[in-house]
Amino acid sequence: MRTHTGEKPYKCDICDATFCDRCDATFSRLDSVKTHLRTHSQEKRYKCKRCDVAFPQSGTLKTHMKTHTGEKPFKCDLCDATFAQSAHLKTHMRTHTGEKPYKCELCDAAFSHSCSLKTHMRTHTGEKPYK
Incomplete structure (x- = not known):
């Protein structure tokens, strides 16, 4: 329910x-x-038999296996782009729609990817995580 x-x-x-x-x-x-x-956690029970990588969830391993097979079943209806994961297609679609769902709460900036917002926030916090 x-x-x-x-x-x-x-x-x-x-x-x-x-x-x-x-x-x-x-x-x-x-x-x-x-x-x-x-x-x-550090628990990664699902190990790839073709390389040395391991994952915490079976679904993540299944998605990873597509990197070995080259399978990209998710196709963009607006261009020739194809993706191994549906989430990557969804993110790609923002290049066509211009959608920017990740908005800074401190200024007017908006981004199409969450990682871009995270990087932008460092301009406000002064954080410099890379040495």
Whole structure:
């Protein structure tokens, strides 16, 4: 029923406990929380048999395997771009729509990618994480 109501009563304990600003993950199922928690730990149970990489979730390994096969089933309807992951196609579509959903709360800047907003925020905080 929660999938119909949108209720998501379970929140990642790690993100709350550490005031993680990168994760607002909420879930409708408790097992989804447990799966998500592995993304915050060092536990990587799903190992690629073709290279030395490992992942915390089986779905991530499945997506990774496409890098070995070259499979790119997600196609843009507006250009010839293809992607191995649906999320990458969704992000790509912003190049056509001009959508910039990531907005700075301190100035008028807006970005099409969350990583661009994160980098921009350093202009306000003065953070210089790379030495």
